[in-house]
Amino acid sequence: MRHCKVFLVWVVVTAALAISFTASAREVLLDTEALRVESIDGEQTMLFSTFTATSEEYTLSGVTGKFTRSTNAMESTGTSQQPATVAKARTAEDEQEFFVSATESIHIYLDDERLLARGSVTYQSDDTHSTSDLLMIDERDEVLGLMRDSIDAMPEGEPRRMVLQFIEALEPEARLVLLRGNVRVERDDSDIQAAWMLFDESDADHFISVADSQRPLQLRVLLDEDGDAQSSDESGEN
Secondary structure, eight states, rough: OOOOGGGGGGOOOSSSSEEEEEETTTTEEEEOOOOEEEEEEEEEEEESSSEEEEOEEEEEESSSEETTTTTTTEEEEOOOOOOOEEEEEOSSSOOEEEEEEEEEEEEETTTTEEEEEEEEEEHHHHHHEEEEEEEEEEEEEHHHHHHHHHTTTSOSSHHHHHHHHHHHHOOOOEEEEEEEEEEEEESSSEEEEHHHHEETTHHHHHHHHOOSSSOOOOOEEEEESSSBOGGGGGGGGG
């Protein structure tokens, strides 16, 4: 088994293959059973089968994978039996760590940690556990673009007004976290179920959550000894 710069070669093997390549001055080690390198829409792209990719910060895995060199974007697919996963470890520069799994796909940009996961998505960090059909972490305009049809379809009334007020208050450069479809978010002091939730990544206690037409939004909070609610509903909107 040998290491090689995969963007210089085309290799398909039946045994496990270890490959190292560079993404934004970081090394990523890819273990896979088969690899194809080709140009897709003018972009040099690596396609591989069942794999694990590891860097100093991230470990990704999936049934299939795709890496685009020009954008340092990694896409993996999964199944209900073998979900796609991405895990971020603590580093000297960043104390945050998380784990995401999805039964359909995970698309992550390694440079700036933009992420889109679809299909029975699970997210786990030090203080939060969530499940949803979709998870997106991206710039404000990208997230709102995905949500536009849902927002436009909301009937006139107080819920729509609250959503629009939340969006208007966001900074143009804000990064947002969207959970959509069968959402449940559990923290030490609260538990919320909704159709979708939208967070400001810089402040997880600043959020909007909306019920679906079939069931109301549900929020459970833990009270302290003085009877004051110690949960995100004090500063979030729902």
